[in-house]
Amino acid sequence: xxxxxxxxxxxLLAVLIVPPLWASDMPxxxxxxxxxxxxxxxxxHMIILYxxxxxxxxxxxxxxxxxxxxxxxxxxxxxxFHHSTKVEIIWTVVPFIILIGMAIPATKTLIAMEDPxxxxxxxxxxxxxxxxHYSYFxxxxxxxxxxxxxxxxxxxxxxxxxxxxxxxxKPLVIxxxxxxxxxxxxxxxIHSWWVPAFAVKKDANPGFINEAWTRVDKPGIYRGQCxxxxxxxxxxxPVVVKVLPEAEFDTWLAEQKQAALQAKxxxxxxxxxxxxxxxxxxxxxxxxxxxxxxxxxxxxxxxPGVFPSLIGSPLIKGDINAxxxxxxxxxxxxxxxxxxxxxxxxxxxxxxxxxxxxxxNNSGDIVQAIDVNNLGNAQPKAPPAxxxxxxxxxxxETAAAEVVEIAESAIDSxxxxxxxxxxxxSVDLTTLSHEQLMQExxxxxxxxxxxxxxxxxxxxPGAFPSLIGSPxxxxxxxxxxxxxxxxxxxxxxxGFATLLSPRQLAAVIxxxxxxxxNNSxxxxxxxxxxxxxx
Numbered sequence: 001x002x003x004x005x006x007x008x009x010x011x012l013l014a015v016l017i018v019p020p021l022w023a024s025d026m027p028x029x030x031x032x033x034x035x036x037x038x039x040x041x042x043x044x045h046m047i048i049l050y051x052x053x054x055x056x057x058x059x060x061x062x063x064x065x066x067x068x069x070x071x072x073x074x075x076x077x078x079x080x081f082h083h084s085t086k087v088e089i090i091w092t093v094v095p096f097i098i099l100i101g102m103a104i105p106a107t108k109t110l111i112a113m114e115d116p117x118x119x120x121x122x123x124x125x126x127x128x129x130x131x132x133h134y135s136y137f138x139x140x141x142x143x144x145x146x147x148x149x150x151x152x153x154x155x156x157x158x159x160x161x162x163x164x165x166x167x168x169x170k171p172l173v174i175x176x177x178x179x180x181x182x183x184x185x186x187x188x189x190i191h192s193w194w195v196p197a198f199a200v201k202k203d204a205n206p207g208f209i210n211e212a213w214t215r216v217d218k219p220g221i222y223r224g225q226c227x228x229x230x231x232x233x234x235x236x237x238p239v240v241v242k243v244l245p246e247a248e249f250d251t252w253l254a255e256q257k258q259a260a261l262q263a264k265x266x267x268x269x270x271x272x273x274x275x276x277x278x279x280x281x282x283x284x285x286x287x288x289x290x291x292x293x294x295x296x297x298x299x300x301x302x303x304p305g306v307f308p309s310l311i312g313s314p315l316i317k318g319d320i321n322a323x324x325x326x327x328x329x330x331x332x333x334x335x336x337x338x339x340x341x342x343x344x345x346x347x348x349x350x351x352x353x354x355x356x357x358x359x360x361n362n363s364g365d366i367v368q369a370i371d372v373n374n375l376g377n378a379q380p381k382a383p384p385a386x387x388x389x390x391x392x393x394x395x396x397e398t399a400a401a402e403v404v405e406i407a408e409s410a411i412d413s414x415x416x417x418x419x420x421x422x423x424x425x426s427v428d429l430t431t432l433s434h435e436q437l438m439q440e441x442x443x444x445x446x447x448x449x450x451x452x453x454x455x456x457x458x459x460x461p462g463a464f465p466s467l468i469g470s471p472x473x474x475x476x477x478x479x480x481x482x483x484x485x486x487x488x489x490x491x492x493x494x495g496f497a498t499l500l501s502p503r504q505l506a507a508v509i510x511x512x513x514x515x516x517x518n519n520s521x522x523x524x525x526x527x528x529x530x531x532x533x534x
Contacts, residue, residue, distance in 0.1 A: 040112065116213040119179045122137040123182055125182055130231065131145060139257065145169065145170045147168055165236065168238055175249035176243055178215065191228050192226055192228035195224035223238065270369050283346070291339065292351065310355055320365055324371065324375050328372065345372040440503075441512070445512065448500065468516045485533075503526040506525050509524045
């Protein structure tokens with residue numbers, strides 16, 4: 001019996017001691033990386049592993065020894081005591097010493113990781129769904145980095161490569177033997193820039209700047225990815241860093257500067273080019289599939305409740321300038337990002353033309369690069385220059401008196417009107433038919449409300465109320481306007497007055513009161529929403 005127990009003890013000790021000795025060669029162990037910091041992180045990891053294994057050997061060794069030499073079959077009588085000052089001191093002091101021994105190297109490593117001072121190169125990294133934007137400070141070089149894995153591999157129609165989902169069209173390029181400082185932020189949601197070989201993993205938060213740094217001594221290509229759940233296509237946001245020897249990096253940087261200057265010249269020249277409908281549609285389709293299809297789908301149908309459909313939508317049927325503006329500058333408060341810095345004026349013109357004529361939209365509209373450029377450069381017209389003669393002085397004095405009168409009238413009106421009234425002239429209060437309101441309301445509902453109340457209005461029991469025959473739907477219209485416009489305190493219902501226009505609010509309220517069998521026949525107009533609460 002004793003021999004079996006001794007054998008078991010020997011096997012246990014071997015299991016605890018041998019793995020740490022071979023850990024550096026194990027495929028599942030942390031890798032050392034290629035930077036000094038990543039080496040320090042690896043060494044810290046191994047120190048903690050050895051300490052944990054030593055503690056395991058001591059604890060399990062004492063347990064096994066006690067079971068062998070203090071078992072009942074040997075006639076040992078268990079001790080009967082309730083307190084030992086010596087034991088309590090030992091099990092307090094020993095763990096304290098162990099923790100201090102672990103904290104000292106950990107603190108040194110953390111301090112080194114958070115010291116981006118004296119950097120040779122600073123790069124701003126901006127995350128957005130789902131790409132990275134790199135900007136080299138003081139170098140006039142910036143570009144977007146987008147995943148380049150072929151769609152056929154993603155859809156399972158082609159064999160996946162070793163770098164599946166870890167490929168980009170333009171990698172970040174940095175030099176060897178130079179300290180590179182990273183400034184990280186985000187355009188939309190929280191992302192996280194992570195390259196394991198550098199031991200760099202830092203969150204990119206909208207409205208904040210986080211810092212990190214690295215110094216790589218070995219040229220090569222190093223891959224990582226966004227390590228934060230940033231949205232539907234989170235897995236399609238890789239990071240690729242190409243490290244070049246210093247001389248090669250300097251050459252690359254000079255080439256990029258020259259390419260940036262040439263791109264500006266080409267963009268200026270393209271403004272005078274006029275493309276045919278077929279040329280714009282062909283180019284627009286390529287731009288759409290590469291840039292827009294991830295959200296709005298290749299067939300333009302969108303994702304109900306998440307991304308709006310582009311088939312017959314108000315945007316497509318509406319003003320062309322508004323369409324160009326939302327593609328170029330995005331839409332605040334939504335996932336629609338700005339593409340003015342990502343696409344050329346020709347690309348934006350092509351994709352807008354494509355969207356307005358694909359999938360049966362057939363608007364016949366054609367947008368040229370000059371249209372995109374003119375919209376972005378639109379400025380208020382300056383008053384004509386005048387000479388400063390006596391008549392001019394009289395005109396200036398008269399104009400000044402008129403300005404004072406207008407200002408006084410404006411101040412008087414402010415005392416008798418609400419903020420909404422002062423901007424009423426700029427608000428779209430067009431009266432729409434019931435059918436137009438229902439069509440627009442459905443689009444607004446799918447993009448703003450369906451995430452909580454569901455596409456069919458049934459809500460989520462216990463979380464979000466159903467809108468089918470609910471008290472708010474069959475109740476007074478003004479109460480419905482109030483809760484959609486201003487929200488409801490102490491609930492998840494937020495106010496949409498600052499997110500949607502009066503016309504959109506009127507449309508979605510009309511839709512909710514008449515969809516899913518509610519059939520109230522109520523029609524709410526933008527003016528009703530605008531006048532509510534005044």
